[in-house]
Amino acid sequence: MEVIPAIDILDGRCVRLRMGDFNSRIDYSEPMEAATWIAESGATWLHLVDLNAAKGDGNNSDEIAEIVRSTQLSVQVGGGVRTLANAVALYEIGVKRLVLGTRAVEEPGFIADVISEVQIEVVVSLDYRVESGIPMVQVRGWTSGSGLTLRETLARSEEMGASYVLATDVGRDGMLTGPDLDTYCMILDETDMELIASGGVSDLADLERLAELRSPTLERGVHSVVVGRAIHDRRIELSEVIELWR
Numbered sequence: 001m002e003v004i005p006a007i008d009i010l011d012g013r014c015v016r017l018r019m020g021d022f023n024s025r026i027d028y029s030e031p032m033e034a035a036t037w038i039a040e041s042g043a044t045w046l047h048l049v050d051l052n053a054a055k056g057d058g059n060n061s062d063e064i065a066e067i068v069r070s071t072q073l074s075v076q077v078g079g080g081v082r083t084l085a086n087a088v089a090l091y092e093i094g095v096k097r098l099v100l101g102t103r104a105v106e107e108p109g110f111i112a113d114v115i116s117e118v119q120i121e122v123v124v125s126l127d128y129r130v131e132s133g134i135p136m137v138q139v140r141g142w143t144s145g146s147g148l149t150l151r152e153t154l155a156r157s158e159e160m161g162a163s164y165v166l167a168t169d170v171g172r173d174g175m176l177t178g179p180d181l182d183t184y185c186m187i188l189d190e191t192d193m194e195l196i197a198s199g200g201v202s203d204l205a206d207l208e209r210l211a212e213l214r215s216p217t218l219e220r221g222v223h224s225v226v227v228g229r230a231i232h233d234r235r236i237e238l239s240e241v242i243e244l245w246r
Contacts, residue, residue, distance in 0.1 A: 053080025
């Protein structure tokens, strides 16, 4: 299992949202400063989210381009990638994986279109809220429900060629309440896409539980885990966990 540090960018700043709420944010450093520290800690991958693009309010493409250009990190980017032009622009600045959310959920064929156009690995981002025990997929920067269950969206995404699924429990994201292990077990059983876990990680014990997690029937495990607030708040020593799960 690989640990992938996360930087969420809003209005040119590195921030974290609580439960996806744009009105409940924690401001950290400049994105380039955070990315440099992450690279110096030994990380090889970085997860970048353009929150402005996700909510349709501009973008942070200059900051993303600077990080890709100025560090040795392999970068996966999500947030507002809703057109082929968006995908091509990110590919051309050197992004290694594209994280597709809203449009991939609403129009699964967009996944295949992106792969055909830019020949890049695609991560389908499935942000969900657990409602009456059922994970329901959210869209548009976590502001709207899609009406689709996580299970049915997994099947559609895999059919269109996505290599990875980034699964985030919005109710846990930025809250340091621990990961949603039950839903991750379901995902491991339901799809051959590699699972990237996200949301709720608070300490080393949470990472250990994710590293040990296996599908009850297929003996598959978590490919990687995106960690944001716990790293930026220094609850987890990044260089230590990078070394543990290199």
